[in-house]
Each structure stands twice: as C-alpha cells, then as structure tokens.
Amino acid sequence: MLTSNFPNWQGFRRDLEEYFSEVVSRVVCVDNNTDLKVEISRQTYDWLFVECDRAESYRFYAPHKRTGLLVFEEGLGTYNGRPLPPHRRLRWLKWRLMKARYGSGMFFGDGRSTDLIAVNFKELYLSMNKVCPARVVENRVFYKEIVRCERLVHYKPPELFRGQDLLLVLVARRSDTSRWSGYAKNFQYDNLLVKGHPHDEESKFDRRSVSRYFPRWAPAELVIKSLSDVAAKLTVIHGGSSASLYCRHLENVEFVGFELSPHYIEVMKKAKFSEAIFEKYVEDEVRSSSR
Known part of the structure; x- marks a missing residue:
C-alpha cells in the first residue's frame, strides 16, 4: 500500500505492477494517511509489515496489528534510528514521552507491540540497538533477491x-x-x-x-x-x-x-566490526543465487 504524496508516484506504481509482479501481488494507492487508515481496516491479513515503529508512525500502525507487527529494514537508517539535528534534544524528549504513554519505539524495532524486526545484517543491528536477539530476524536471501529482481526490470x-x-x-x-x-x-x-x-x-x-x-x-x-x-x-x-x-x-x-551524516559514518564504522560475518554472508548468498 502506498500514498500518492511523492513526486511521480504513478511511475513507481507502474514499475511495481509491471516489473515486480512476482514479488508484489497487488498495489493499493490512496491519497493520504486518513484514507490509508480506512483502507488498511478493509484488508484481510495476519501480519502487518511497516518500515517504522517510532513516535507517530507507531501510533498510526499499532492499532491495526492483528496477529503480529513486523518492522522491515528500509535502509541504513534502520540500524541507527536516533533523532537527527536540528532540535535533537526536543525530539528525543518527545519520543521519550510518547514511549511512556503509547509504547512507541525509541529506535526501529523498539515498539511495545512490535513482534519482530527483519534486517539484512543481524549482528550489525544488535551492535547498535538494545533489543532481545530473539526479536531480530535476519534476511539471509537479500543478495539472491537482488539478482532475482534484476532480471525483472528494465x-x-x-x-x-x-x-x-x-x-x-x-x-x-x-x-x-x-x-x-x-x-x-x-x-x-x-x-x-x-x-x-x-x-x-x-x-x-x-x-x-x-x-x-x-x-x-x-x-x-x-x-x-x-x-x-x-x-x-x-x-x-x-x-x-x-x-x-x-x-x-x-x-x-x-x-x-x-x-x-554522523549517523551514516557510525553505522559504517560498526559494519567493519562485522566484516568477517559480512563476507561469509556474501559468499553464501552468491553461492545460493547462482544455483
């Protein structure tokens, strides 16, 4: 599901439907978050997959949880989700108050009702976030999916x-x-x-x-x-x-x-600590994707 509030969203939808039909079975577009709430309530599903469970995002998605709520990695920011300047201190205070009242996360995967967070590099994520390892699912087929999707697009x-x-x-x-x-x-x-x-x-x-x-x-x-x-x-x-x-x-x-940004630099420095793990991950994925 996507909202039509970003430049040339029509092209994005067209690509999803035309080139990624093996991955995405149906695309539902709405005009704004109000319509999105209505549309989510109409859908039949067990697990809700969201990109963020911090602050306002958690308040928006948590009420729609049914069997489970999973946060998926949407980029490097998933590993380091602390507030960015400007107004870092005010935002941090706001997040702390929202966590106490609503259970929203202080970082990705920290929401009270969040069951799992799926990341591509589990060791890297755990080195930067204090969360129960059992809640972290590692996507071990990421590189293979890149190779598979590559043949689907133009x-x-x-x-x-x-x-x-x-x-x-x-x-x-x-x-x-x-x-x-x-x-x-x-x-x-x-x-x-x-x-x-x-x-x-x-x-x-x-x-x-x-x-x-x-x-x-x-x-x-x-x-x-x-x-x-x-x-x-x-x-x-x-x-x-x-x-x-x-x-x-x-x-x-x-x-x-x-x-x-300082966030990017910190993540990449941490990634080097997991270099051996990362290289083994790549070797496994390259081997499996060539089968």
Whole structure:
C-alpha cells in the first residue's frame, strides 16, 4: 500500500505492477494517511509489515496489528534510528514521552507491540540497538533477491557501456544538484550516469554531460548490480546511500561519499566490526543465487 504524496508516484506504481509482479501481488494507492487508515481496516491479513515503529508512525500502525507487527529494514537508517539535528534534544524528549504513554519505539524495532524486526545484517543491528536477539530476524536471501529482481526490470545498461569506466551519481535527498555536478568533475570516466533520490524532483544536471538518467524510484542496488555486470569499473558517488552497505562486495565498484551524516559514518564504522560475518554472508548468498 502506498500514498500518492511523492513526486511521480504513478511511475513507481507502474514499475511495481509491471516489473515486480512476482514479488508484489497487488498495489493499493490512496491519497493520504486518513484514507490509508480506512483502507488498511478493509484488508484481510495476519501480519502487518511497516518500515517504522517510532513516535507517530507507531501510533498510526499499532492499532491495526492483528496477529503480529513486523518492522522491515528500509535502509541504513534502520540500524541507527536516533533523532537527527536540528532540535535533537526536543525530539528525543518527545519520543521519550510518547514511549511512556503509547509504547512507541525509541529506535526501529523498539515498539511495545512490535513482534519482530527483519534486517539484512543481524549482528550489525544488535551492535547498535538494545533489543532481545530473539526479536531480530535476519534476511539471509537479500543478495539472491537482488539478482532475482534484476532480471525483472528494465534497468539493464546498453552495450555501449561494456568495458568502460562509469561514474554513477546517487543524488542525496534534498541536496543542491549543482554541488553533485561539481563533485562529478573530480573523477575520470567514460560515461556519467545519474539517479535522483525517490523523494525529490528530477535532478537538474546538464543533460549534455549525462549519458543516462535512471528513474528516481529505481532501487539503487539493482542499478549498481546491472552496471557492475558490464563496466570495467564503476565509481558511485553518494551522500550516505544504503547501497554502499548492501553492494560493497562487488569487486569492480568503488563508493565515494560526500556530505556524509554522523549517523551514516557510525553505522559504517560498526559494519567493519562485522566484516568477517559480512563476507561469509556474501559468499553464501552468491553461492545460493547462482544455483
């Protein structure tokens, strides 16, 4: 279920229905959260899957719980869900009061009525959040799902990119596009590719310098995986994209970050503590996805 309150949501829905029909059986669109409440109450389901159980999100979703409530990983922020500045102290106080009164979480997976949280890297999540390990479910087929979904979508790069050095710009949310155009000038490449953030309007790069734009709602992991299959080298510049965690095992891909938040830096530092676990995870997934 999705609300039609973000740029070009029609394209996102079309992609879900056309390319991800093996994953998503039906897409229900509503105009706002009021309509969403009504629509959820009409649905038949046992488990409710949500991306957040903190503060207002918990108050919204918890009353709709039936058999169980599961929080799923929606990005790197799931591992470090503490309030961000500005107004960090006021937000923290508000969350503490809401937790005492309503049971909402102080971090992802902390809601009173939350039964499970599903993440891609359990050890990393537990190293940053105090929660009962039994409530944490690890998604052990994440890489395999990327490979499976890759064949369902139309993000395959043209043959003209084969064997070339590519630069992919993942524009950060609510950032000045001109700055990212400036960052790109610091790199040597054969072709420049751009993907804007899903919540923003179209990135305004000089179209004469860009070889290809990818749809903003295209999962960055699928774009990176498909490009890495043909490129000699793929450099990805980003502002704290979760894809730098999910795709860091790809041998011909280099991630370069700009304007990184303290939250991102902390998660990536913690991820290095689990490097051996992560590498074994990737080896298992690569092996299973090739079967």
